[in-house]
Amino acid sequence: MRRAIFPGSFDPLTLGHYDIIQRGITLFDELIIAIGINTDKKYMFTLEERRKFIEEAFKDEPKIKVATYEGLTVDFCKKMSANFILRGLRNPGDFEFEKAIAHTNRKLSEIETVFLLTSSGKSYISSSIVRDVIRNGGDFSGLVPATVTFSGKRK
Numbered sequence: 001m002r003r004a005i006f007p008g009s010f011d012p013l014t015l016g017h018y019d020i021i022q023r024g025i026t027l028f029d030e031l032i033i034a035i036g037i038n039t040d041k042k043y044m045f046t047l048e049e050r051r052k053f054i055e056e057a058f059k060d061e062p063k064i065k066v067a068t069y070e071g072l073t074v075d076f077c078k079k080m081s082a083n084f085i086l087r088g089l090r091n092p093g094d095f096e097f098e099k100a101i102a103h104t105n106r107k108l109s110e111i112e113t114v115f116l117l118t119s120s121g122k123s124y125i126s127s128s129i130v131r132d133v134i135r136n137g138g139d140f141s142g143l144v145p146a147t148v149t150f151s152g153k154r155k
């Protein structure tokens, strides 16, 4: 069984993530979308909201599971018996950052990181840009799957 983890904050899920997940699933038997919990980080969307956006977006895809985790990604991989980490690359900044993490993860474990290059037309999309658009009252619907909604009750 080829099982991979796609870790991230998903605050919120974007069309960039969606694209990597749709393409990544063709490479594995199972893909676990793992929402990392970092107690030092402030999120715009609650864990429950972030989880619901993902579950609803992929409800018809049996190969995709959603989970949350704290601590090292490699420890979570071992716990879930996953041998691969899937990550997306948008630009040279992502490459440098991801390279250091992938090398560290290889030092700590046997787990391989598999990278997919962003699809053309999606490379500019990030959760932080989506959050900026939301904060400033803009139309974010072209940047996220339809399952991502905002009640407008928070700043």
Ligand code: ADP
Binding pocket: 007, 008, 009, 010, 011, 014, 015, 016, 017, 020, 086, 087, 088, 089, 090, 094, 117, 118, 119, 122, 123, 124, 125, 126, 127
């Ligand atoms: P993190 O906080 O770990 O960076 P994110 O939720 O921002 O979590 O991203 C999770 C993964 O999705 C990362 O591998 C990131 O590079 C990838 N990703 C995010 N946006 C895009 C995009 N537009 N195209 C390709 N990959 C993307």
